[in-house]
C-alpha cells in the first residue's frame with residue numbers, strides 16, 4: 001500500500017489536502033471516473049436499513065452519505081466527515097434539499113475523530129471510507145480508532161485492533 005509520508009508538520013499535509021479538495025468540490029459530482037462506480041458498489045454492499053447508524057469518512061460531497069441517510073431514515077442517523085469544508089458544505093445543501101434531517105456533516109480530520117462532538121464509541125452499525133485511505137498519514141492507527149466506533153466488530157483482525 002502506498003501512503004503519504006507522515007510529515008513532521010502534519011498541519012501542512014492536512015492543509016494541502018484541504019486546499020486540493022476544496023478546489024475540487026464544486027465539480028466533484030460531475031467528474032467521470034471510478035469514484036461514482038465505487039460509491040454505487042458501497043451502497044449495494046452496505047447492510048443498511050431503517051434505524052441503522054452509519055459513519056461515512058471522507059464523505060466529500062456526500063455521494064455515499066446522502067443515499068445512506070435515505071436508507072436508514074427516519075430513525076437511523078448518518079454522519080459524514082471530511083477535512084475539506086467546501087465538500088460537506090455541498091453535502092449539507094443536498095441533505096436540506098432532500099429534507100434529510102438525519103444527516104450531519106462535520107469538517108474534521110478522519111484520523112483524529114476522538115474530539116468530534118456526538119461521535120462516540122460503539123455507536124455505528126456501518127463505517128465507510130471510500131477512496132481516502134491512501135491519503136492518511138497513519139492508516140493503521142486510523143482503522144484501530146474507527147473499529148472502536150462500531151457497535152459490533154465482526155472481523156477478527158479488526159476486533160484485535162479495537163481491543164477488549
Ligand SMILES: C[S@@+](CC[C@H](N)C(=O)[O-])C[C@H]1O[C@@H](n2cnc3c(N)ncnc32)[C@H](O)[C@@H]1O
Pocket residue numbers: 014017018021035036038039057058059060061063081082083084087108109110111129130131132135136
Ligand atoms: C477522492 S475523495 C473521496 C470522496 C468520497 N468518499 C467518494 O468516494 O466519492 C477523497 C476525500 O478524502 C478527504 N480527506 C483526505 N484526507 C482526509 C482526512 N485526513 N480527514 C478527512 N477527510 C480527508 C478529502 O478532503 C476528499 O474529500
